[in-house]
Amino acid sequence: MKIIVINGPNLNLLGIREKDIYGSNNYESLCRFIEEQAKILDVQVEIFQSNIEGEIINKIHSAYGNADGIIINPAAYTHYSYAILDALKSVNIKTVEVHLSNIYAREEFRNKSVIAPACIGQISGFGFLGYKFALESLKAA
Ligand code: DQA
Secondary structure, eight states: OEEEEEEOTTGGGTTTSOHHHHOSOOHHHHHHHHHHHHHHHTOEEEEEEOSOHHHHHHHHHHTTTTOSEEEEEOGGGGGTOHHHHHHHHHHTOOEEEEESSOGGGSOGGGGOOSSGGGSSEEEESOTTHHHHHHHHHHHHO
16 A cells, blocks of 8 residues: 655744744654654555645646555645645545644634545644554555
C-alpha cells in the first residue's frame, strides 16, 4: 500500500513558527515520525511539502494511478483553495485531512475547511499524532 503525504505552506517552518500553537519540533522530525509510523504499519510513504498551490495540485495529480491514499495538511489553503478541492475530487483517491492544531478552537476563518468534502475524514488538534491516526485509518479503509 502506498500513501502520499502532502503538507502545505509554512509547515516547513515547524519548530520556528508560532511554537505555542505548533510546538517546538521541526519539520524534519515530523517527517521522521511519519516514516516510523508507516514502517510499523507496513505502508509505503512519500512525503511532499510545498508553499505553492500549483505544486500541491500537481502532486495530487501525480497520485492518480500511483497511490492508494493521500494524507493532506493543506495548511492555510484549507480555508479557501477550491483548486485543491477540485484536484482531490478529480483523482478520487481516499484522502484524510490532517491539522496539527484544532482549527475549531482558533480564529473563525479557520473553522471552515473547503477541502473536507473531498475527504473520507478529518483529524484536527492532535499534533504529530494526527498523521499516525490518518495512516491507520487509510490502512483500515
Ligand atoms: C494548520 C491549520 C491552518 O489553519 C494553518 O493555516 C496552518 C496549519 C494546522 O496544521 O493546524 O498553516 O493546517
